[in-house]
Amino acid sequence: xxxxxxxxxxxxxxxxxxxATMGVEAARITxxxxxxxxxxxxxxxxxxxxxYMDKTNANVIHAALQLDTNAAxxxxxxxxxxxxxxxxxxxxxxxxxxxxxxxxxxxxxSSEDEGHGGDAASALLIGGEDDGDLIARYLxxxxxxxxxxxxxxxxxxxxxxxxxxxxxxxxxLQLIDSAxxxxxxxxxxxxxxISTVVISGSNNRAKNQISKILGVEKPRIDLFEDVGIAGTxxxxxxxxxxxxxxxxxxxxxxxxxxDGIEVLLFEAGNxxxxxxxxxxxxxxxxxxxxxxxxxxxxxxxxxxxPNRPAPSRISASAAARExxxxxxxxxxxxxKSGMIHMPPSRVSANPEDRxxxxxxxxxxxTSGHVVTYTVDRLVYSESPPVVFAVVDFVGGGRIxxxxxxxxxxxxxxxxxxxxxxxxxxTADGIHNYFWKVRPARx
Amino acid sequence: xxxxxxxxxxxxxSIGCTPFREHWDKSRDDLVIDAxxxxxDGVNLASEDIDAYWIGTAQSGMSGLTLSMPLKLxxxxxxxxxxxxxxxxxxxxxxxxxVASGAYDTAMAVGVEKVKDSxxxxxxxxxxxxxxxxxxxxxxxxxSLVLPxxxxxxxxxxxxxxxxxxxxxxxxxxxxxxxxxxxxxxxMSAEAICDMAAVAGQLSVFDCAGVADGAAAAIVVPxxxxxxxxxxxxxxxxxxxxxxxxxxxxxxxxxYTTFPxxxxxxxxxxxxxxxxxxxxxxxxxxxxxxxxxxxxxLMEDLKFSERGQGWExxxxxxxxxxxxxxxxxxxxxxxxxxxxxASGIRMHYECWLQLRxxxxxxxxxxxxxxxxxxxxxxxxxxxxxxxFVSILGTEKG
Numbered sequence: 001x002x003x004x005x006x007x008x009x010x011x012x013x014x015x016x017x018x019x020a021t022m023g024v025e026a027a028r029i030t031x032x033x034x035x036x037x038x039x040x041x042x043x044x045x046x047x048x049x050x051x052y053m054d055k056t057n058a059n060v061i062h063a064a065l066q067l068d069t070n071a072a073x074x075x076x077x078x079x080x081x082x083x084x085x086x087x088x089x090x091x092x093x094x095x096x097x098x099x100x101x102x103x104x105x106x107x108x109x110s111s112e113d114e115g116h117g118g119d120a121a122s123a124l125l126i127g128g129e130d131d132g133d134l135i136a137r138y139l140x141x142x143x144x145x146x147x148x149x150x151x152x153x154x155x156x157x158x159x160x161x162x163x164x165x166x167x168x169x170x171x172x173l174q175l176i177d178s179a180x181x182x183x184x185x186x187x188x189x190x191x192x193x194i195s196t197v198v199i200s201g202s203n204n205r206a207k208n209q210i211s212k213i214l215g216v217e218k219p220r221i222d223l224f225e226d227v228g229i230a231g232t233x234x235x236x237x238x239x240x241x242x243x244x245x246x247x248x249x250x251x252x253x254x255x256x257x258x259d260g261i262e263v264l265l266f267e268a269g270n271x272x273x274x275x276x277x278x279x280x281x282x283x284x285x286x287x288x289x290x291x292x293x294x295x296x297x298x299x300x301x302x303x304x305x306p307n308r309p310a311p312s313r314i315s316a317s318a319a320a321r322e323x324x325x326x327x328x329x330x331x332x333x334x335x336k337s338g339m340i341h342m343p344p345s346r347v348s349a350n351p352e353d354r355x356x357x358x359x360x361x362x363x364x365x366t367s368g369h370v371v372t373y374t375v376d377r378l379v380y381s382e383s384p385p386v387v388f389a390v391v392d393f394v395g396g397g398r399i400x401x402x403x404x405x406x407x408x409x410x411x412x413x414x415x416x417x418x419x420x421x422x423x424x425x426t427a428d429g430i431h432n433y434f435w436k437v438r439p440a441r442x
Numbered sequence: 443x444x445x446x447x448x449x450x451x452x453x454x455x456s457i458g459c460t461p462f463r464e465h466w467d468k469s470r471d472d473l474v475i476d477a478x479x480x481x482x483d484g485v486n487l488a489s490e491d492i493d494a495y496w497i498g499t500a501q502s503g504m505s506g507l508t509l510s511m512p513l514k515l516x517x518x519x520x521x522x523x524x525x526x527x528x529x530x531x532x533x534x535x536x537x538x539x540x541v542a543s544g545a546y547d548t549a550m551a552v553g554v555e556k557v558k559d560s561x562x563x564x565x566x567x568x569x570x571x572x573x574x575x576x577x578x579x580x581x582x583x584x585x586s587l588v589l590p591x592x593x594x595x596x597x598x599x600x601x602x603x604x605x606x607x608x609x610x611x612x613x614x615x616x617x618x619x620x621x622x623x624x625x626x627x628x629x630m631s632a633e634a635i636c637d638m639a640a641v642a643g644q645l646s647v648f649d650c651a652g653v654a655d656g657a658a659a660a661i662v663v664p665x666x667x668x669x670x671x672x673x674x675x676x677x678x679x680x681x682x683x684x685x686x687x688x689x690x691x692x693x694x695x696x697x698y699t700t701f702p703x704x705x706x707x708x709x710x711x712x713x714x715x716x717x718x719x720x721x722x723x724x725x726x727x728x729x730x731x732x733x734x735x736x737x738x739x740l741m742e743d744l745k746f747s748e749r750g751q752g753w754e755x756x757x758x759x760x761x762x763x764x765x766x767x768x769x770x771x772x773x774x775x776x777x778x779x780x781x782x783x784a785s786g787i788r789m790h791y792e793c794w795l796q797l798r799x800x801x802x803x804x805x806x807x808x809x810x811x812x813x814x815x816x817x818x819x820x821x822x823x824x825x826x827x828x829x830f831v832s833i834l835g836t837e838k839g
Binding site: 311321349432 | 569574
């Protein structure tokens with residue numbers, strides 16, 4: 001990192017990720033742990049850093065997850081608090097909802113924002129008993145609001161600004177008692193019933209002081225050293241982490257300091273997320289990058305690209321026609337020969353099959369292994385070189401495809417890889433989303 | 443394969459070729475006019491003497507107007523054809539069939555490419571609107587996939603195999619240094635090439651074909667009229683083309699050590715021409731060495747080497763000017779340069795020079811007992827390509 005050197009490590013969104021693709025990956029982890037199939041009534045996407053304005057980012061997530069056509073898709077954009085607002089609205093709803101909260105943190109090189117921020121996404125499936133065993137039950141919560149200028153960023157500006165920290169801390173300290181008492185009152189709980197307090201927010205000093213007021217020596221759940229402060233995604237990321245480590249019956253208080261204070265109380269349930277991609281396991285399987293590459297990915301350092309033409313914008317109509325493949329990674333499998341075609345095809349390469357006798361088959365959650373590979377230092381990329389592999393999938397199917405989240409020297413034949421939803425490039429402001437593969441986490 | 447072929451029905455009576463260069467001072471039209479003029483000069487013909495034209499260009503122009511306007515043709519049929527890097531051969535193939543059918547008595551095929559005006563490295567395809575799911579890898583990287591696969595299949599050390607393909611570049615630079623029309627006329631040692639930085643897989647820039655501007659042209663007539671124009675025509679013995687179905691990209695059986703389209707095209711051509719032992723019967727071969735691993739694989743697909751033996755034959759010098767079967771005696775794409783639409787006809791031009799014993803003395807092949815030449819021209823990538831093979835001979839059967 002630059003000037004300020006806070007301790008720990010930070011999560012960084014890769015050059016081929018944005019808040020939508022990170023949200024898709026988070027949602028895949030959440031949905032993969034479900035035993036049965038649940039069709040959410042809607043997907044709600046919250047971010048202070050959405051890939052598109054005007055256009056709904058939740059639609060891309062909806063397509064990548066291949067949700068039901070009748071499932072709604074909405075963005076809750078703008079302020080960091082939009083994430084917790086969406087969560088509260090979902091918890092008060094009777095519908096089954098998929099919540100995705102995602103953020104990429106900005107900050108000038110050497111700024112405190114740069115040093116403290118972490119890029120992350122979390123996904124929560126909100127429902128009732130009818131949907132199955134609960135990971136946590138929402139008991140109730142409160143809000144305490146007052147207008148004050150703490151952090152701000154105008155549209156089109158990449159970086160936030162902050163008022164002097166001591167003033168901002170004062171405002172939060174003035175609000176905490178009201179918020180805390182109201183939450184206890186509506187849930188008919190006392191402070192003694194709370195076993196874990198999770199405090200989220202961008203202001204570390206305010207978080208520390210409030211944890212003392214609430215009688216917590218140090219918040220038990222804290223990802224500052226491993227992820228950083230994740231903006232819109234911060235509160236639900238911390239809540240998810242708390243629920244991964246809590247015992248059934250424990251009462252968890254989520255306190256969010258963001259332009260006012262939100263308190264939410266949960267009781268941990270019997271169910272746990274069954275995915276092996278827990279927050280801890282993801283933290284433990286991290287790749288480190290240089291500060292130069294970090295600056296490059298954040299758009300704070302332009303480097304000379306290969307002398308090849310930049311890609312042209314994609315076609316909206318072609319992308320819509322191919323949406324199942326492009327967004328869902330749905331291949332086709334020939335009925336008779338069983339040959340899997342990637343991309344899907346109406347005509348089989350096996351002559352024993354007849355035209356239009358193919359069934360769709362999802363490859364999004366199928367792992368594969370590297371058959372052969374190359375490193376392309378000539379092709380245009382936002383982060384050259386491009387690592388590229390021929391991948392054979394378990395159960396059949398092959399595709400030559402880009403390998404991401406890897407250094408060129410670390411690839412090897414036989415390496416296990418899994419598909420991942422990424423942004424291939426952006427041209428004319430249109431993001432080209434498609435699938436790559438990444439090394440499987442061990 | 444089901445093709446009847448047109449063996450000995452059509453003959454080439456003249457071919458011309460421009461230097462392949464970074465022709466900063468010549469337009470596409472200049473290159474076309476230079477190649478056509480060179481071709482007409484060989485037989486004292488003019489544009490009105492030609493009944494029909496085919497113009498091959500991958501992306502330097504569209505429609506027959508690309509030829510009819512610069513040549514100011516009057517009332518002539520002109521067809522523009524495109525078939526990736528096999529575009530030039532495709533133009534010639536169409537002209538040959540038109541003459542063989544009896545529709546025309548004289549036909550001309552012209553190939554041209556003006557690539558250096560783009561300002562970018564390498565060859566860059568015309569952007570076609572897509573969903574953005576197509577692969578964007580460079581051709582160099584796609585062909586670099588061959589080396590680890592070949593090394594693993596045949597138990598060759600990867601470092602040794604890297605030197606083998608550098609030897610291919612060394613040979614083609616040696617030949618190109620003896621060719622005044624070639625883009626790169628400097629000899630390069632395999633060791634120097636191996637020392638260069640890798641740009642795609644193990645490949646360095648010097649494992650890649652030169653990218654050049656250029657044009658070439660040929661005139662074809664019915665075989666029985668060929669001697670009316672020249673004492674030494676070349677007769678078409680075989681023309682074959684295979685357009686792949688792309689299954690190599692999705693079929694786990696495909697192992698990147700062969701180009702099935704090339705093997706099939708060669709098989710068809712050998713049947714048409716009645717060739718049973720190409721290594722013994724052919725005087726020379728001009729093959730599509732877009733990248734050095736391509737030429738290695740082609741030696742096996744064209745049956746000049748047994749499977750898994752090509753690398754040893756390269757080290758043995760079998761494909762050198764004085765080898766068992768000289769390959770790319772003009773320097774190939776590697777050294778001559780690769781103006782996409784012109785390259786296929788340029789390959790036929792080298793067969794024309796060699797079989798008529800008109801190549802410069804320092805690269806004229808010495809074996810005079812053989813009178814057949816082979817041209818192999820491909821377009822695309824491992825797993826998805828078009829492949830052309832022709833066989834030419836000095837004697838009408």
